[in-house]
Amino acid sequence: MRYVIRSSRLAAFAACLFVVAAVVGACGSSKSSSSSASTSAGTTPSSSATTATGAPKTGGSLTVLELGGYAGAWPTGLDPATNVNGAADQDQMNSIFGQLFQLSTGGHVTPDLATSATPEKGGTTWRIALRPGLKFSDGTPLDAAAVVSNWKRDLANPCTCKPILPPVKSITAPDSTTVLLSMAAPDGAFQNQLLVANLNWIASPTAIKSMGEQAFKIKPVGAGPFTVVSDTLSNTLALKKNPNYWESGRPYLDSLTFKATADDESALEALQSGGAQAYDGMATPSLVSTYKSHFTTTEQPATSPYDIQLNTAAPPFNNKNARLAIYYATDAAIIDQKLFGNQFQVVQGFTAPGGLFYYPNVPGYPAYDINKAKSLVKSLGGLNVNFFTLASPVNQNFMEALQTLWKGAGINTSIHLYSLAGLIQQFDTKKWQAALQTAGAWDPAAGVGLGFRFLSQSPFSGVHDPKLDALILGGQAQVNPTARDQTYQKAAQYIAQNADGPFLFPLASWNVAVHGVQGPGLTTVIPSVVVNTAPLWQDVSFTQ
Amino acid sequence: MSSTSAPLSAPLAARAGRARRLASSPTLSFIVRRLLAAIPVLLGVTFLSFVVMNSLPGDAAQELLGAQATPAEIHQLEIKLGLDKPFLTRYWDWLHQAVIGHLGHSLSSGQSVASILGSDLPVTFELVGFAFVISLALAVPLALVSARKPNGVADRLSMMFSMAGLSIAPYVLALVLVYVFAVKLNVLPAIGWVPPGQSVWQNIRYLILPAVSIGLGLLCFYTRLLRADLLEQMQGEDYVVTARAKGVRPWRVLTRHALRNSLFGLITVVALNLGTLLGFTVVIEDIFGIPGIGHELLQAIDNRDIPVIEGIVFVFAVIVVLCNLAADVLYSVLDPRIRYGRPTE
Numbered sequence: 045m046r047y048v049i050r051s052s053r054l055a056a057f058a059a060c061l062f063v064v065a066a067v068v069g070a071c072g073s074s075k076s077s078s079s080s081a082s083t084s085a086g087t088t089p090s091s092s093a094t095t096a097t098g099a100p101k102t103g104g105s106l107t108v109l110e111l112g113g114y115a116g117a118w119p120t121g122l123d124p125a126t127n128v129n130g131a132a133d134q135d136q137m138n139s140i141f142g143q144l145f146q147l148s149t150g151g152h153v154t155p156d157l158a159t160s161a162t163p164e165k166g167g168t169t170w171r172i173a174l175r176p177g178l179k180f181s182d183g184t185p186l187d188a189a190a191v192v193s194n195w196k197r198d199l200a201n202p203c204t205c206k207p208i209l210p211p212v213k214s215i216t217a218p219d220s221t222t223v224l225l226s227m228a229a230p231d232g233a234f235q236n237q238l239l240v241a242n243l244n245w246i247a248s249p250t251a252i253k254s255m256g257e258q259a260f261k262i263k264p265v266g267a268g269p270f271t272v273v274s275d276t277l278s279n280t281l282a283l284k285k286n287p288n289y290w291e292s293g294r295p296y297l298d299s300l301t302f303k304a305t306a307d308d309e310s311a312l313e314a315l316q317s318g319g320a321q322a323y324d325g326m327a328t329p330s331l332v333s334t335y336k337s338h339f340t341t342t343e344q345p346a347t348s349p350y351d352i353q354l355n356t357a358a359p360p361f362n363n364k365n366a367r368l369a370i371y372y373a374t375d376a377a378i379i380d381q382k383l384f385g386n387q388f389q390v391v392q393g394f395t396a397p398g399g400l401f402y403y404p405n406v407p408g409y410p411a412y413d414i415n416k417a418k419s420l421v422k423s424l425g426g427l428n429v430n431f432f433t434l435a436s437p438v439n440q441n442f443m444e445a446l447q448t449l450w451k452g453a454g455i456n457t458s459i460h461l462y463s464l465a466g467l468i469q470q471f472d473t474k475k476w477q478a479a480l481q482t483a484g485a486w487d488p489a490a491g492v493g494l495g496f497r498f499l500s501q502s503p504f505s506g507v508h509d510p511k512l513d514a515l516i517l518g519g520q521a522q523v524n525p526t527a528r529d530q531t532y533q534k535a536a537q538y539i540a541q542n543a544d545g546p547f548l549f550p551l552a553s554w555n556v557a558v559h560g561v562q563g564p565g566l567t568t569v570i571p572s573v574v575v576n577t578a579p580l581w582q583d584v585s586f587t588q
Numbered sequence: 589m590s591s592t593s594a595p596l597s598a599p600l601a602a603r604a605g606r607a608r609r610l611a612s613s614p615t616l617s618f619i620v621r622r623l624l625a626a627i628p629v630l631l632g633v634t635f636l637s638f639v640v641m642n643s644l645p646g647d648a649a650q651e652l653l654g655a656q657a658t659p660a661e662i663h664q665l666e667i668k669l670g671l672d673k674p675f676l677t678r679y680w681d682w683l684h685q686a687v688i689g690h691l692g693h694s695l696s697s698g699q700s701v702a703s704i705l706g707s708d709l710p711v712t713f714e715l716v717g718f719a720f721v722i723s724l725a726l727a728v729p730l731a732l733v734s735a736r737k738p739n740g741v742a743d744r745l746s747m748m749f750s751m752a753g754l755s756i757a758p759y760v761l762a763l764v765l766v767y768v769f770a771v772k773l774n775v776l777p778a779i780g781w782v783p784p785g786q787s788v789w790q791n792i793r794y795l796i797l798p799a800v801s802i803g804l805g806l807l808c809f810y811t812r813l814l815r816a817d818l819l820e821q822m823q824g825e826d827y828v829v830t831a832r833a834k835g836v837r838p839w840r841v842l843t844r845h846a847l848r849n850s851l852f853g854l855i856t857v858v859a860l861n862l863g864t865l866l867g868f869t870v871v872i873e874d875i876f877g878i879p880g881i882g883h884e885l886l887q888a889i890d891n892r893d894i895p896v897i898e899g900i901v902f903v904f905a906v907i908v909v910l911c912n913l914a915a916d917v918l919y920s921v922l923d924p925r926i927r928y929g930r931p932t933e
Contacts, residue, residue, distance in 0.1 A: 109779075112874065113890065117887070117890075119696040119697060119887055119890075119891050119893075120652065120696050120697055121697055121698075128651075128652050128653060257698075258698050258699070261697070261698070262697075262699075276879045277697055277887075278883075278887050279877060279879040279883060280780070280877070280879065303779060303780060303877055304877055305779060305877060306874050306875045306877075309763065310763070310766075310778075310779070310875055313763070313766045313767060313770060313771050313778050314766075314770075314778040314779040316770075316771040316778075317766070317770035317771050317774060317777065317778040317779075318774065319770065319777050319778040319779045319780060320779065463644075468650060472659065503658055503659065
């Protein structure tokens, strides 16, 4: 090129640009630093329990960000029977349909549209009592017949958004407010399973019939605190207050909008610019302090610990010594320290501090011991591991940290990162060796719980052991919480003693709200039933 | 058919004459030839995208049913969706339907692909159009100012600006722009979109940052391209020397004579850029939460929603082909010496 720009002038220009940007930044930061000063006073560190404590104000519009690809994705619409992403879309679904039961502050199951769930006949039958006089937002009654119609439709759908229950024998409505569900085997966890299942959301059968399923999934009708104004799939869901909502004075908000956001950084900028007032499910530990300096940022109790799944049906992990070598070579505490600054609780079982049946120490758990690991690897003549997981930056860091640790014990690891479809294909081969996954749920019998990773018949299990199957299914079947607890303790010990797969720690997610917004699950602690905590949107409000 | 026909009335004869002239128009025959040549291009594009999507692990049934689905459930849904049919059969079925104007239905949402395109394409068109307007409206004056006095202060500043702009990826620029204009200055929104029917002013406000994110790179590229072409015209062409000898002012020579000739290269590049620009929308729409076709394409790829992907790819290909054709036709409008189908003198 004829007209060469001298590098010194280019550098000068770049410096000018930098100065302009810095001045612009400084102009803005004076405003934000004053706000962050007021913020930090109101923000409690780490697991900030309750921060916004003003009296609730009726009215106002709230825009909530949801991570695109997860909670911000509803590609199949919002019909409970067909929304395959339903477990992730709890915010949207709960807002439109309400819930039969909900998980409230402190991790207590409380009634919403239903008033009680009672096990009968040893847990093979469940009697659900509905709140009398309920109406859908289209004015039709939400009665037992509507629940029966919904449940039959949900269970008949091939979608795995339905719960995994023992075979259902019948669903009946003996009167207008009672539903009876009869199963072929006892299920003591049924009420807890509702919280992660589409059975918890009741759609208007009249609306489904009159609108047709196609239109209904785009603009569904329920009896929740809000009704749908507009719905652009996986982008924006605009809702307005349901004037016929059963609870007087609720919801507080006039309108609620859910918007998909690309990532945690984009969400931060959107919140800072005033484009949104809340973000559900921030999950980047390195951004926590930035979020906390500007917003009420509440760490929600995690319920699903990471575990290293080992395929006990194929070499090398059909050999218990190879499995033990992985246990002894895995130092979860050092990974937590180096990658996450000791933010999370290292566990030895399939539950986490936020969930039910949590055991900090499991007797017989093979704890980190590098010398034992080295000795076992030597006795095996070396150990090479194909290790895979779902592709994500956090998972990749995790895998590389484990690879380094294991290398110290002489274990050679090759890492493979897959999309969800690729991951499922790996499991389908049945020849996989080791995988980094999350195991567990708020209740081990619900969602992607214990059975999903350890039950023989699960396509995503690495263990095929009838004794463990009996313990897992026994824990689900028992109605008595104490008996369930004892059974799950035995299951945790059995997994440890057989070295079926080491556990690491659960990653938390954070719910974020601008100052002046409060609500259960948003600015208070509610355990996550799946990955994110679902705030109770009918109770979310601006403060006076 | 009778060999003798009744004499045509005068208006009919005139109309027939016009039709004959039109049919024998070299430009029209050029357009027809190009459109016919586009058919194998479109077939190739749709076939290749079909091959690529089918080469990826997993399918829509697996994505729809989620991680807990058993192989039997997945197979059952594959049969229902027709995904169990051989690859070529599925492509043929899609092509056959597409030819008669039926692009099928989304495997995820059940919406017709035509309705998805109908709702999302206008959003993307508006974004892309806005980006083009910004880039061209600024590139032409910047290039003119640069070319007026090569190596002068304005030229050097303009070149440094364009060098910097070309070095920044659109998604990085998007984050920087949001930080400065939405977070710090709080003058423009960081996320979302407002339909023009709801508020034209808000619609423009929401489009500025995404359009600039896409358009800045183009602006810089166009500026450099046009400046180089203008300088070449100004320094080596006889008509410029003649104009100067006649006493025409340099600025007038630049804007009235050199610019018109330099626009050819720019038009070609603008037309070719359209494909790239549509590609940028995939990332930018996701960052800004804009419900356009790029966002839809990303979702469809995630969900292995082949009818939606094929529909979008097909429409993108048609748009690129048509824009290239329009650029070629525009040559003849800008330069009367060019008449397609006539021998060059």
